[in-house]
Amino acid sequence: MTDTLPDSYRPDQVEAKWRARWAERGTNQPDLDRAARPFYNLMMFPYPSAEGLHVGNMFAFTGSDVYGRFKRLQGYDVFEPIGYDAFGIHSENYAIKVGLHPAELIPRNIANFRRQLERVGGMFDWSHTLSTTDPAYYKWTQWIFLQLLKAGKAYKKKAAVNWCPFDKTVLANEQVVDGKCERCGTAVEQRDLEQWFFRITEYCDRLLANLDTLDWSDTTRTAQRNWLGRSEGAEISFEVVGSRAGGQAGQPLNRPTDCPPITVFTTRPDTLFGATFMVLAPEHPLVAQLTAPAQAIGVRAYIEAAASKDLVARKVGDREKTGIALGATAINPVTGREIPVWIADYVLMEYGTGAIMAVPAHDERDFEFARKYGLEILRVLAPDSRTISPVSSVLSAAETETDGYVLVNSGRFDGFSADAAKRSITAELAAKGQGKPVVQFRLHDWCISRQRYWGPPIPVIYCDACGPVPVPEKDLPVILPPIEDFRPDDSGISPLARHEEWYFVPCPTCGKRSRRETDVSDTFLDSAWYYLRYPSSEFDDVPFDPARTRKWCPVTTYIGGNEHAVLHLLYSRFLAMVLKDLGHIDFEEPFTRFRAHGLIVKDGSKMSKSRGNVVIPDEYIAQWGADTFRLYLMFLGPFQEGGDFRDAGISGPRRFLERVWLMVNEVEEGGELHKPLVVRWHATKKKAAEDIEALHYNTAIASLMELVNAMKEAGSRDRSIVADLVVMLAPFAPHFAEECWERLGHTTSVSDAHWPAWDERLVVSDEIEMPVQIGGKTRGRIQLARGSDEATAVALAQAEVGVKRFLDGKTIRKVIFVQDRLLNLVVD
RNA sequence: GCGACCGUGGCGGAAUUGGUAUACGCGCCAGACUUAGGAUCUGGUCCCGCAAGGGGUGUCGGUUCGAGUCCGACCGGUCGCACCA
Numbered sequence: 001m002t003d004t005l006p007d008s009y010r011p012d013q014v015e016a017k018w019r020a021r022w023a024e025r026g027t028n029q030p031d032l033d034r035a036a037r038p039f040y041n042l043m044m045f046p047y048p049s050a051e052g053l054h055v056g057n058m059f060a061f062t063g064s065d066v067y068g069r070f071k072r073l074q075g076y077d078v079f080e081p082i083g084y085d086a087f088g089i090h091s092e093n094y095a096i097k098v099g100l101h102p103a104e105l106i107p108r109n110i111a112n113f114r115r116q117l118e119r120v121g122g123m124f125d126w127s128h129t130l131s132t133t134d135p136a137y138y139k140w141t142q143w144i145f146l147q148l149l150k151a152g153k154a155y156k157k158k159a160a161v162n163w164c165p166f167d168k169t170v171l172a173n174e175q176v177v178d179g180k181c182e183r184c185g186t187a188v189e190q191r192d193l194e195q196w197f198f199r200i201t202e203y204c205d206r207l208l209a210n211l212d213t214l215d216w217s218d219t220t221r222t223a224q225r226n227w228l229g230r231s232e233g234a235e236i237s238f239e240v241v242g243s244r245a246g247g248q249a250g251q252p253l254n255r256p257t258d259c260p261p262i263t264v265f266t267t268r269p270d271t272l273f274g275a276t277f278m279v280l281a282p283e284h285p286l287v288a289q290l291t292a293p294a295q296a297i298g299v300r301a302y303i304e305a306a307a308s309k310d311l312v313a314r315k316v317g318d319r320e321k322t323g324i325a326l327g328a329t330a331i332n333p334v335t336g337r338e339i340p341v342w343i344a345d346y347v348l349m350e351y352g353t354g355a356i357m358a359v360p361a362h363d364e365r366d367f368e369f370a371r372k373y374g375l376e377i378l379r380v381l382a383p384d385s386r387t388i389s390p391v392s393s394v395l396s397a398a399e400t401e402t403d404g405y406v407l408v409n410s411g412r413f414d415g416f417s418a419d420a421a422k423r424s425i426t427a428e429l430a431a432k433g434q435g436k437p438v439v440q441f442r443l444h445d446w447c448i449s450r451q452r453y454w455g456p457p458i459p460v461i462y463c464d465a466c467g468p469v470p471v472p473e474k475d476l477p478v479i480l481p482p483i484e485d486f487r488p489d490d491s492g493i494s495p496l497a498r499h500e501e502w503y504f505v506p507c508p509t510c511g512k513r514s515r516r517e518t519d520v521s522d523t524f525l526d527s528a529w530y531y532l533r534y535p536s537s538e539f540d541d542v543p544f545d546p547a548r549t550r551k552w553c554p555v556t557t558y559i560g561g562n563e564h565a566v567l568h569l570l571y572s573r574f575l576a577m578v579l580k581d582l583g584h585i586d587f588e589e590p591f592t593r594f595r596a597h598g599l600i601v602k603d604g605s606k607m608s609k610s611r612g613n614v615v616i617p618d619e620y621i622a623q624w625g626a627d628t629f630r631l632y633l634m635f636l637g638p639f640q641e642g643g644d645f646r647d648a649g650i651s652g653p654r655r656f657l658e659r660v661w662l663m664v665n666e667v668e669e670g671g672e673l674h675k676p677l678v679v680r681w682h683a684t685k686k687k688a689a690e691d692i693e694a695l696h697y698n699t700a701i702a703s704l705m706e707l708v709n710a711m712k713e714a715g716s717r718d719r720s721i722v723a724d725l726v727v728m729l730a731p732f733a734p735h736f737a738e739e740c741w742e743r744l745g746h747t748t749s750v751s752d753a754h755w756p757a758w759d760e761r762l763v764v765s766d767e768i769e770m771p772v773q774i775g776g777k778t779r780g781r782i783q784l785a786r787g788s789d790e791a792t793a794v795a796l797a798q799a800e801v802g803v804k805r806f807l808d809g810k811t812i813r814k815v816i817f818v819q820d821r822l823l824n825l826v827v828d
Numbered sequence: 829g830c831g832a833c834c835g836u837g838g839c840g841g842a843a844u845u846g847g848u849a850u851a852c853g854c855g856c857c858a859g860a861c862u863u864a865g866g867a868u869c870u871g872g873u874c875c876c877g878c879a880a881g882g883g884g885u886g887u888c889g890g891u892u893c894g895a896g897u898c899c900g901a902c903c904g905g906u907c908g909c910a911c912c913a
Contacts, residue, residue, distance in 0.1 A: 219832060219908085226831070229912065266913060279913090319911075344911095351912045358913085364829090365911055442912055562907080599907090635853070636840060641833095644840060652853045658868095699842065702852035709852090771848040776894045778848055816893050822847050826893045 005739065009661040011625025018735040019118060027749050028080070028123045032535055032548060035077030040552045041068035042531055042591070044560030044568075045083040047090055048109040050098070053116045055615040055633075055645055056607065059600045062630045063639045063697065064559040065122045069731035070692045071557075072123070073755040079552060080123045081534040083130040084110050087138075088523035089167065092454035093184075096487055102454045103482055106133055116618065121626045121734045123751070128537045132526035137533060138456035139477035140543035141526055144575070145448075146459060146470050153199045153578055154448075156468070160283070160349075161447065163191040169451050190307055196458060196519065197445040200574045204228055204441040206588075207573055215593040217640070223565040229442025233267035234426045236357065236435040238278060238330040240290065241338055259289050262330055262341070265352030265440055268359065269429070270421035272334050273410035274380035275357035278341045279323065279369070281349040282306040290341055292327025299324055299343065306345040321346050321369045332357075333434045334411070334425065344369060352440055360398065367398035381405040381418065446571065448522040453486035453495045455520030463507035463514040472508050478516070494518035528571040529579075531555050531590060544585075554587045562596040569594065595695060598642025600633075607645075615645055627733035628654040634697040634732055653701075657736055659708055660725060664740040668717045679765045680710040681721050685758035688728050697732070704728055719744070724756035773824040774806040786820055 005013050022028055030038075043064035046057055053061075061082075068080040086106045095102040110131060117124060130137050148154040163169075166186035200207075208228050211221045240259040262278060280287060282303045291299045302324045323344030330341050346365055347356055360370035361379040370377050377395060381402045407416045413424065429435030449458070457478045459471035471478055481502040486495050496518040497503050507514040529543075535552040536545040544553075554576075560568075572590050580588040599606065602613040621629050631653035637643020673681075684707040691700035707725060711717065723744055730737035730750045741750035766786045771778045784790075792815055810827035817823050 222832065223908065226909065231912075233913080264913080268913080321911080346911045346913095348912070356913045363913070365913080368911095440912080565908085638841085646840070646854080649840065649854050655868095656853085698840090699852080702842075705852055769848085773848085773894075776847095776892095781848080814893060816847090818847060822894090824847080824893055 007665055009658055009736075011627060011736070014739045015119075015121065015626050015735040018738045019121070021738070022749075023126075025749070026127075027751060029125045029127050030077040030079050032079065032128075032552065035079075035551070037076045038552050038556075039068075039071045039076035039078045040531075040535075040554075040556045041071060041078050041080045042534075042555045042558045043080075043082065044558075044564060045085050045527070045530060046113065047088065048084045048086050048106060048113045049090070050094055050105065050109055051614075052109075052112050053120075053617060054607065055602075055617050056600045058116075058120055058617045058629075059633045059642070060559070060561065060597050061117070061122055062120065062633050063597050063695070066630075066634060066692065066697060066731040067557065067559065067695065068123050069734060069751060070689075070755070072751055073727065073730065073753060075754060078123070079125060079128075079535065081128045081130075081537075082117060082122065082124045083530060083534065084113065084132065085523065085527050085530070086110065086131050086133040087455045087520075087526055089169065089450070089452060089454070092452060092486070093167065095454070101482075101484070101486070103133075106131075119621055119626055120617070121630065123734070128534050130530065130533055130537050132456075132523075132530065135477045135479055136540060137530075138480075138526070140533065141456045141521065141529070142459040142471070142476050142478060143473060143543055144525070144529060144579075145521060146473060146476075147582055147584070148198060148578060149460075149470055151578070151582055153202070154196060155199065156194055156196050158192055159195050159197075159447070160190050161193055161195060162188045163193075164188050190309060193449075193451070195447050195449040196521075197447050198574070200446045200571070201441060201443055203574050203577050204230070204443055206577055207443075207570065210573070210589055214589060214591075216591075217594065217596055220562065220565040220569070220594060220596055223562075224570055227443065227566045227570065229440075231267050231440050231442075233265055233438055233440060234269040234422075234429070234435050235263050235265055235353065235438045236269065236272065236333065236429055237261040237263050237433075238333060238339075238357070240341075241329045241331055259286065259328075261434075262286060262355050263353045264355045264357045265438060266357055267440075268362070268418075268422070269425045269435070270407065270413075270416070270418045271359040271362050271380050272332070272357065272425055273407070273413070274359040274361050274378045275332055275339065276360060276370070276376040276378050277339045277358045278330055279344045279347045279356050279358050279366075280326075280341065281347045281354040282343050282345055283349040284343070284354045286355075287326065287343055290326045290328040295325065295327040299326060302343065309345070319346075321365065321372060323369060323373070325373075333429060333432070340375070342369075342373075350444060351442065361395060362399055362402065364398045364400060367395075378409060380407055380409050382408045446522075446524075446574070448525050449519040450522055451494045451518075452520050453480075453483070455523065456480065456526070457496065458517045458519050458521050460517040461505055461507060461514045462517065463510060463512055465512055466507055466509045466514075468517075469507060469509050469514070475508070480520070494520065496520075524567055524571050527568055528575045531558075531572070532579075532585070549585060553585065554589060555591045557593045557595070558591040559595050559597060561599075565596065595640060598637065598640055600642050600645050602645050620650065624650055624654055625735075627736040628657060630734075631657070631701065631732045635701045637698060639695045639697050656705055656708065657733060659712070660722075660729065660740070661736075663708070663711065663717045663722050664726065664743050666717055667719050667722050667744065669719050671716075671718060673716065673718060673721075674714055676765065677710055677714045677716060677721075678762055680707055681724070682758040682762040683764070685724060685728070685756045686760075686763050689755060689758075692731065701732060726750065727753045727756055768820055770820075771822045773822060775827055776824060779806050782823075789817070789819060792817065792823060792825075 005017065041064065043061055046053065065080065068078045072078040091102045091106060095105050132138060145154060164184065164186055166184045208225065208230055211224055214221065239261050262280065264278065287299070321344060323342045326341050326343060328341045329338040332339055347354065358366040358369065360366040360375065360377040362381055367377065379395060379399065381399065383405055402418065405418065407413045407421050413421050416424065426435060426437050457480055459476060459478045461469045461471060463469055481496070481499050483495065483499045485498065503516055503518065504513055505516055506512065532544040532549060532553060535548040536542065539545050569591070576585065576590040577588045579585045601607065602615055607614045617629065628650065632650045635653055636645065636649060684703050687703045688700045691697070691703065704725065711721060726737050726740040726744065727750060737750045741753070764786065768784045768786055769781050770784045772780045772782055812825050813828050814826035816826065
């Protein structure tokens with residue numbers, strides 16, 4: 001056990017020694033049941049790719065680890081787990097590409113990840129690791145699905161989905177970028193499939209309201225707010241005229257029919273007088289009834305063309321608007337005028353009611369459409385009601401900047417402000433039963449179905465007699481069968497359906513031969529609850545033990561990438577709310593504090609395989625050691641902003657460690673310390689602590705370097721200072737600090753030391769060198785006692801050389817004195 | 829298009845409430861020690877100028893005794909979202 005290392009700093013030996021000791025001693029395993037001050041330090045678990053951890057992962061994990069180690073030095077019982085988000089399309093596609101089975105690849109990748117994670121010195125509790133692909137884990141993912149199903153929060157419906165013909169699977173809207181599959185770049189189509197959904201939209205209000213209570217970075221909260229997309233407005237009903245009920249031919253136009261009114265959602269009920277036509281989404285259920293016979297052929301062709309596009313292509317904003325009139329008219333409820341009804345694919349069935357009232361004068365899209373098809377444009381907002389002629393003014397573009405405008409061409413509402421008109425018009429419509437105030441969200445229900453292999457099977461059985469039957473909890477997990485032919489085909493049926501022994505099962509209710517659900521669930525479901533599993537990972541009879549969960553959850557601090565600011569974090573929040581409502585947990589916000597880290601770039605551009613600038617950390621760690629590598633990553637830029645990885649920079653942190661190493665090995669006892677060094681010492685203890693708490697690791701490290709520089713300058717290797725330095729370095733360079741700590745005579749781990757206390761009276765010196773400015777320009781300096789207010793007198797008496805000549809022939813008009821900061825003499 | 833953020837030496841980056849611009853590190857220059865150094869140590873390093881001094885934080889303007897910091901306009905960049913009615 002007394003591994004004697006040479007006097008020169010040999011990172012490879014030091015790090016190997018301490019890795020072994022930590023494992024032997026269980027240094028990084030808090031007692032989860034008895035911890036007095038639990039601190040759950042979570043980082044986003046990685047997808048275990050075949051390439052191994054890249055520098056970006058290392059940066060993120062190290063930054064989180066530094067924070068966890070710091071909290072431990074502050075006396076917390078820090079639980080810092082790590083695991084693997086190993087299910088999902090990414091693994092499956094890679095497996096297909098290299099012709100191996102994911103079940104074979106993933107364990108191999110995980111082993112490699114673990115080796116790297118240990119090598120870099122993370123304070124991970126390996127006794128509580130997990131992989132989402134482990135049946136002991138996904139058993140509970142399936143259990144969660146069943147709880148939602150039981151509670152009516154999961155449902156199945158046929159829905160238009162994005163279909164990637166290459167990956168042969170459904171994609172979430174978020175996975176489609178510019179009409180293309182985010183993974184493979186193939187153009188996405190639209191298909192109708194039966195899908196499982198979670199009712200996240202029921203939680204919109206809570207998801208939004210709680211944001212104000214969270215200690216999260218503003219950018220992340222803003223992103224979530226935008227994603228939820230709350231807007232206030234009104235639903236308005238338009239009676240239909242001149243349509244043909246049931247699409248039958250031969251009835252005269254222009255007479256009321258039994259067609260129900262068209263309901264639209266608008267945020268601008270104040271512009272209702274300017275609604276000169278209506279537009280429905282091509283999929284709108286009333287389209288068939290509203291289509292006049294003369295238009296039937298054209299309308300059908302238009303609908304088919306729209307359906308052949310993917311859902312995202314429909315949403316690309318700069319596309320030219322197209323549409324077709326249905327040959328029906330509706331009645332504007334406030335003007336009584338008949339306005340034509342059109343369909344156009346710029347109106348989306350998924351938002352609002354799938355129908356809009358078009359106000360071309362004040363909406364760019366409607367304006368463009370009206371221009372193209374020669375529809376009436378009627379201005380209803382103007383700077384002043386008297387300056388605008390009552391007839392429609394000619395506009396060259398939609399007038400959308402209408403702050404402070406008032407209504408015109410709006411009958412009895414002329415002169416109303418937009419806000420007043422919104423209220424009044426909505427109220428009037430409501431009184432007539434033709435409208436009501438409505439709040440809309442942009443968020444849709446969460447589609448969790450994936451027609452894929454590599455995921456947890458959704459635990460449902462379809463029986464011809466009993467219908468869909470949930471798999472009984474005692475039968476969980478529904479094991480993902482180890483089939484060889486896991487490739488998806490374009491049938492839209494999961495590969496699992498081809499596996500007959502698995503596919504056909506007796507109905508749990510009646511025992512008849514039935515079929516399993518063959519869709520697997522979204523990877524985001526795996527990751528939406530993993531934080532609950534870590535503290536309880538050794539329990540196999542419950543997903544999360546109540547006592548453990550109460551002690552450790554919610555997560556104290558969560559650090560991760562902003563790319564998950566919306567989906568992962570939103571889904572996790574939603575699931576926590578559901579689990580709380582169902583009585584499984586007693587909190588509804590899973591992550592008390594969230595911070596997003598920055599991105600590491602290489603030579604100014606994002607690292608990517610295609611650019612060929614991906615940095616493999618292993619080589620750097622081998623050459624420089626994990627401690628130097630960690631220190632460098634944390635020093636190269638602000639953690640929350642990321643930075644540029646450049647080879648040259650890494651030698652600085654290494655030299656710094658070498659210097660500290662020398663000090664430790666030549667440490668001196670006792671001796672008197674010069675005041676400036678004492679001040680620097682105490683100031684560093686304070687500043688480094690504050691900086692680490694704020695995740696300003698780069699400046700924390702800089703302050704430690706300054707302390708070392710000050711010691712060198714003073715020729716001091718004082719034992720107390722060196723010991724404090726070692727402790728403060730421990731979060732960044734843990735193996736190094738352990739070795740130094742031992743050499744200083746300690747037998748316990750440096751991670752069980754305490755962050756050095758500072759004396760608040762000693763963090764600033766009592767002598768100040770104060771700048772003296774004349775007219776705002778620094779002309780000299782004076783020595784002054786802290787707290788002194790005699791700067792002016794001192795400056796005039798003491799600073800002849802530097803200051804006086806600037807005062808010759810001038811009058812001092814004003815004296816600006818900021819205590820302990822500066823003196824500014826304003827002259828004429 | 830909308831939203832958020834950001835422009836500081838040769839480079840990565842520091843700068844409490846507006847208060848000595850460029851901390852810390854890299855690189856570079858000079859010197860020392862060396863058979864040697866791409867090791868180590870010492871000193872220097874925003875620009876112009878011998879100096880006194882002057883200029884300087886993307887550009888232009890404003891507020892202020894004082895602006896990297898606040899306000900307005902513009903230029904450039906990064907990241908989200910994107911026909912959301």
